[in-house]
Amino acid sequence: MWGGAMPRNRLVLGDWNAICDTCGFKFKASEMRKDWRGMRVCQDDYEPKHPQLMIRVPRDDPSVPWVRPEGEDQFVPVTYGPTLP
Numbered sequence: 001m002w003g004g005a006m007p008r009n010r011l012v013l014g015d016w017n018a019i020c021d022t023c024g025f026k027f028k029a030s031e032m033r034k035d036w037r038g039m040r041v042c043q044d045d046y047e048p049k050h051p052q053l054m055i056r057v058p059r060d061d062p063s064v065p066w067v068r069p070e071g072e073d074q075f076v077p078v079t080y081g082p083t084l085p
Contacts, residue, residue, distance in 0.1 A: 020045055
């Protein structure tokens, strides 16, 4: 064949033709792999799951260890302008 590549329409008992979910080319089902997204892809389009996607971040606890009740509002009279003696 062309450059030693195997023909895609060859007869292999117990195997069938399948289409790669990424490139759309035809391969034998035994040549396909299931990637981490659940797609059936050829060997050229296979990519493992990136390790950064598996990082577990610890949850943040926003609560404070102790609290006290809010005090009453205190109003201070303020005068503006000149004051008379």
